[in-house]
Amino acid sequence: MWYKSLNGNAPRVRFNEAVIRGIAPDRGLYFPTEIPRLSKNFWETLKERELTDLAADLMQSFTEGVLPEGTLKEFLEETLSFPFPLVRIAEGIHALELYHGPTMAFKDVGARFMAQCLGYFNRGGNREVTVLVATSGDTGGAVARGFLGVPGVRVVILYPEGKVSDIQERQLTTLGQNIRALRVRGSFDDCQDMVKNAFLDPDLAKALQLTSANSINVARWLPQMLYYVAGLQQLEGTDPAPVFAVPSGNFGNICAGMLAAQMGMPAAHFVAATNRNDTVPRYLETGQYQPAPAIPTISNAMDVADPSNFIRIRQLFQDSFPDLKELLSAYSFDDTQTRAAMKMLHQQYGYVADPHGAVGYLGLAAYLDAHPGQPGIFLETAHPIKFRPEVEATLGLTLDIPEQIQSVLQGEKVSTSVSSYSEVRNFLLDLSAS
Numbered sequence: 109m110w111y112k113s114l115n116g117n118a119p120r121v122r123f124n125e126a127v128i129r130g131i132a133p134d135r136g137l138y139f140p141t142e143i144p145r146l147s148k149n150f151w152e153t154l155k156e157r158e159l160t161d162l163a164a165d166l167m168q169s170f171t172e173g174v175l176p177e178g179t180l181k182e183f184l185e186e187t188l189s190f191p192f193p194l195v196r197i198a199e200g201i202h203a204l205e206l207y208h209g210p211t212m213a214f215k216d217v218g219a220r221f222m223a224q225c226l227g228y229f230n231r232g233g234n235r236e237v238t239v240l241v242a243t244s245g246d247t248g249g250a251v252a253r254g255f256l257g258v259p260g261v262r263v264v265i266l267y268p269e270g271k272v273s274d275i276q277e278r279q280l281t282t283l284g285q286n287i288r289a290l291r292v293r294g295s296f297d298d299c300q301d302m303v304k305n306a307f308l309d310p311d312l313a314k315a316l317q318l319t320s321a322n323s324i325n326v327a328r329w330l331p332q333m334l335y336y337v338a339g340l341q342q343l344e345g346t347d348p349a350p351v352f353a354v355p356s357g358n359f360g361n362i363c364a365g366m367l368a369a370q371m372g373m374p375a376a377h378f379v380a381a382t383n384r385n386d387t388v389p390r391y392l393e394t395g396q397y398q399p400a401p402a403i404p405t406i407s408n409a410m411d412v413a414d415p416s417n418f419i420r421i422r423q424l425f426q427d428s429f430p431d432l433k434e435l436l437s438a439y440s441f442d443d444t445q446t447r448a449a450m451k452m453l454h455q456q457y458g459y460v461a462d463p464h465g466a467v468g469y470l471g472l473a474a475y476l477d478a479h480p481g482q483p484g485i486f487l488e489t490a491h492p493i494k495f496r497p498e499v500e501a502t503l504g505l506t507l508d509i510p511e512q513i514q515s516v517l518q519g520e521k522v523s524t525s526v527s528s529y530s531e532v533r534n535f536l537l538d539l540s541a542s
């Protein structure tokens with residue numbers, strides 16, 4: 109398997125190079141040059157096999173030539189070492205909970221897989237790799253945790269001071285070892301600009317081998333296919349193919365599901381559910397892709413105005429708008445609707461959803477209104493505890509604190525305050541000398 113740049117102006121590469129580079133030299137996203145189809149038998153016998161076996165078959169052609177099969181299998185076992193329960197909500201409606209990993213957000217799977225791959229590709233190398241990542245909350249924690257203790261790799265996380273939740277900040281700052289946190293006086297966009305500047309800085313390129321761990325990296329994107337397979341495995345024997353509703357921000361997760369569908373996975377339809385950041389719902393309605401400035405919402409991991417993975421979704425359909433609309437619908441919801449859905453799910457079904465999962469539920473409900481009798485699965489992407497103040501205030505209850513979170517509450521927060529790019533640069537140069 110080869111990967112090409114979607115900007116069309118860079119050489120094709122193997123999986124290892126796509127992972128190490130993150131983004132192609134022409135700033136395009138990497139995309140597989142062909143999409144393998146798995147046999148009918150593979151999809152019909154999902155329930156008889158272990159998830160890690162299925163995962164190895166699904167991922168194998170994407171990593172072929174650079175990851176031996178045994179190594180891939182080992183990485184997948186490590187990556188998928190927690191459950192993805194499918195919870196029945198009502199007749200024909202299930203929640204697929206993706207938040208039982210170490211940082212209780214669905215980004216754990218991609219971050220852990222990428223960490224293993226990068227550690228492996230850099231093995232025996234005499235140069236440490238420095239992973240630089242800007243976070244608005246969940247990505248940083250998952251990346252930090254995934255890379256903790258991986259030899260030959262250090263991680264520097266930039267986060268906006270005062271704009272992440274206390275639990276999220278602890279997940280970034282209490283780990284120590286090969287993880288460093290920079291507390292930026294500014295916004296998430298400022299953090300992202302600093303990271304972009306660092307990648308373009310020739311002095312840093314000389315001093316450090318820098319890479320990025322954001323969601324456009326193929327090693328974070330591709331393993332998300334496995335969620336959909338985990339969901340299908342747990343459906344009752346006679347259920348027809350479900351519609352999948354995915355709370356979407358950068359559109360990496362739903363894009364992975366649609367890729368699996370092109371590999372033959374049974375899926376009736378996909379629904380992208382967004383908050384008020386509705387660039388994609390507007391695009392599907394009008395055919396015009398016009399990002400507006402990002403709006404802050406209570407489902408803040410999806411406050412993305414220009415989803416970077418949407419170009420990959422368009423590529424899956426060779427940019428055919430009618431073909432895309434056949435498999436994808438999109439709906440947008442505001443915070444009032446989100447809170448009402450959280451309350452309804454709790455009062456009517458005894459289910460506690462976080463704001464992102466609630467947006468996913470709303471997307472599913474909107475689609476099922478027009479398609480009665482169609483079974484559906486919505487993805488629940490974060491544990492309610494990660495949005496504790498919002499969930500407790502909306503539902504009028506006190507959440508139990510899971511073990512994964514209790515352990516970070518005890519650690520001491522350590523971070524370095526920075527307010528300009530030159531301070532970030534000096535920090536990285538000092539790090540390279542240490």
Ligand SMILES: *Cc1c(COP(=O)(O)O)cnc(C)c1O
Nearest residue numbers: 356357358359360361409489490
């Ligand atoms: C990142 C994130 C999303 C959005 O996922 P994308 O792949 O960027 O669309 C949704 N929910 C939560 C909790 C997240 O952290």
